[in-house]
Amino acid sequence: xxxxxxxxxxxxxIFTLIFVVVAWxxxxxxxxxMDVTPPVQRLYEAVEAVPPGSIVMLAxxxxxDTMPELQxxxxxxxxxxxxxDLKIVTTSLWANSPPLIEDALAPLAAEFGKTYGVDFVxxxxxxxxxxxxxxxxxxxxxxxxxxxxxxPVAGLPLMREVTNFDDIALVMNVSSGTPGTREWVQQVQxxxxxxxASGTTAVAAPPFYPYVQSGQLVGLLGGLKGAAxxxxxxxxxxxxxxxMDAQSIVHALIVFFILLGNVAYFAERRAQRARGxxxxxxxxx
Amino acid sequence: MRRExxxxxxxxxxxxxxxxxxxxxxxxxxxxxxxxxxxxxxIAASILxxxxxxxxVHSKKIARRQSGWGFSLVCLSVMAVMLxxxxxxxxxxxxxxxxxxxxxxxxxxWMYLNMDVPLQGTMFSLxxxxxxxxxxxxxxxxxxEASLLLISAIVVMLGRVPLGQLLTKGLPEKATLPWLTEAIxxxxxxxxxxxxxxxxxxxxxxxxxxxxxxxxxxxxxxxx
Numbered sequence: 001x002x003x004x005x006x007x008x009x010x011x012x013x014i015f016t017l018i019f020v021v022v023a024w025x026x027x028x029x030x031x032x033x034m035d036v037t038p039p040v041q042r043l044y045e046a047v048e049a050v051p052p053g054s055i056v057m058l059a060x061x062x063x064x065d066t067m068p069e070l071q072x073x074x075x076x077x078x079x080x081x082x083x084x085d086l087k088i089v090t091t092s093l094w095a096n097s098p099p100l101i102e103d104a105l106a107p108l109a110a111e112f113g114k115t116y117g118v119d120f121v122x123x124x125x126x127x128x129x130x131x132x133x134x135x136x137x138x139x140x141x142x143x144x145x146x147x148x149x150x151x152p153v154a155g156l157p158l159m160r161e162v163t164n165f166d167d168i169a170l171v172m173n174v175s176s177g178t179p180g181t182r183e184w185v186q187q188v189q190x191x192x193x194x195x196x197a198s199g200t201t202a203v204a205a206p207p208f209y210p211y212v213q214s215g216q217l218v219g220l221l222g223g224l225k226g227a228a229x230x231x232x233x234x235x236x237x238x239x240x241x242x243x244m245d246a247q248s249i250v251h252a253l254i255v256f257f258i259l260l261g262n263v264a265y266f267a268e269r270r271a272q273r274a275r276g277x278x279x280x281x282x283x284x285x
Numbered sequence: 286m287r288r289e290x291x292x293x294x295x296x297x298x299x300x301x302x303x304x305x306x307x308x309x310x311x312x313x314x315x316x317x318x319x320x321x322x323x324x325x326x327x328i329a330a331s332i333l334x335x336x337x338x339x340x341x342v343h344s345k346k347i348a349r350r351q352s353g354w355g356f357s358l359v360c361l362s363v364m365a366v367m368l369x370x371x372x373x374x375x376x377x378x379x380x381x382x383x384x385x386x387x388x389x390x391x392x393x394x395w396m397y398l399n400m401d402v403p404l405q406g407t408m409f410s411l412x413x414x415x416x417x418x419x420x421x422x423x424x425x426x427x428x429x430e431a432s433l434l435l436i437s438a439i440v441v442m443l444g445r446v447p448l449g450q451l452l453t454k455g456l457p458e459k460a461t462l463p464w465l466t467e468a469i470x471x472x473x474x475x476x477x478x479x480x481x482x483x484x485x486x487x488x489x490x491x492x493x494x495x496x497x498x499x500x501x502x503x504x505x506x507x508x509x
Contacts, residue, residue, distance in 0.1 A: 015414045017417075018413055032446075032450075035463060064403075065406060067402060067406060128325035129328070131324035149387070210475050210478055248447050251442045251449075253417065254442065257420050258435065261420065265425050266426075
């Protein structure tokens with residue numbers, strides 16, 4: 001190709017195309033159809049199976065960088081739990097998480113008329129990772145003596161109903177790294193037989209499939225797709241559903257780039273072989 | 286003695302936690318709980334050490350005007366600002382007057398949600414651009430293994446989004462991209478990760494025993 005060399009595409013062209021295909025569907029949604037996958041359906045059914053008035057735990061172990069994927073999961077879970085009249089206790093093994101959880105809890109609590117300390121409590125962050133998880137197995141109030149705002153948990157009506165994991169009907173762990181779902185499975189589910197569900201980034205989800213098959217996770221939300229499916233199940237389409245159009249087109253574009261890169265690669269190899277053959281013929285002559 | 290005492294503490298604490306796991310007696314459990322709280326305190330104290338180290342490293346860099354010292358200055362300034370607003374004594378929420386306002390609407394919370402969150406989100410979103418560029422330049426059908434990986438990646442990438450569902454809508458169920466994706470995730474992916482998990486678990490157990498028994502001493506620093 002004399003005029004245009006596929007190998008020499010400027011990366012700025014690729015970056016610009018990515019920007020356009022992300023921005024365009026966000027501005028002009030296409031509403032592509034979407035089915036619900038079994039791990040998400042199972043998670044939804046697990047929450048549905050919890051009797052009203054029970055206490056569920058939302059363990060948020062993530063940071064702002066993964067918010068676009070994980071925050072919709074937190075919002076949908078809180079909405080689902082409040083709608084079913086479940087009480088929520090939130091914890092975090094990551095210092096960054098509590099304000100993000102609070103950001104999801106506060107507007108939904110107002111929407112459903114829930115009272116802090118009675119219907120939900122944000123216990124905030126506690127250092128220690130797996131040690132903290134083991135401590136919670138013995139006593140949650142001892143491990144988190146104060147809530148996110150520094151209020152002693154002994155003064156919160158909801159926390160008088162909580163001693164340890166025996167009082168928690170279901171734990172939903174939303175995590176993007178370590179400590180996260182793996183530690184919850186290994187230290188809490190394995191030891192205290194807690195019903196555990198998980199929501200993770202798409203890139204972190206594949207290692208957790210064995211836990212779903214073994215029943216150690218009652219359900220799994222993998223990445224934005226999982227979040228979007230859950231939003232559809234709780235009948236409250238939000239940021240995740242909106243983001244799926246953009247993700248669809250970006251994935252298609254990346255596949256296109258891969259194919260284009262391989263076309264260039266094979267064209268180059270063929271040209272090299274042709275050059276090598278010509279040189280060989282010259283030497284022989 | 287500088288090494289023997291930490292080794293003895295590690296051995297005793299490690300053995301006690303093993304006993305705590307297998308012996309359901311209330312006294313053992315109570316002692317185990319106490320030890321776990323010590324663990325939490327030690328880890329929390331290490332955060333203070335981390336902050337101290339961060340200040341030391343960046344202060345040195347600024348004092349010596351080393352390359353990139355401006356970034357160190359920004360790092361320390363931002364940390365000081367966040368600390369100041371997080372511990373603002375005028376807006377107390379808890380019983381402790383030194384606990385500043387971290388509630389919704391506070392300066393600290395506003396800065397966190399409107400500065401830290403978008404900045405971290407921006408950094409992470411750059412991955413999309415680099416992945417696209419890397420996919421174009423590096424993902425090649427060089428060998429049968431690479432071909433298998435590439436085909437699986439394409440199926441999963443398209444099968445995990447609504448577009449994949451749309452593209453194969455009229456086909457029999459087992460030929461649709463979402464079904465193929467679920468099959469890849471449920472069988473080869475799960476088998477591989479199960480093997481990795483088992484291997485890692487055995488490795489963790491072996492390493493734990495080596496540390497408890499004092500065979501592995503690298504955590505003490507220096508000595509092999």
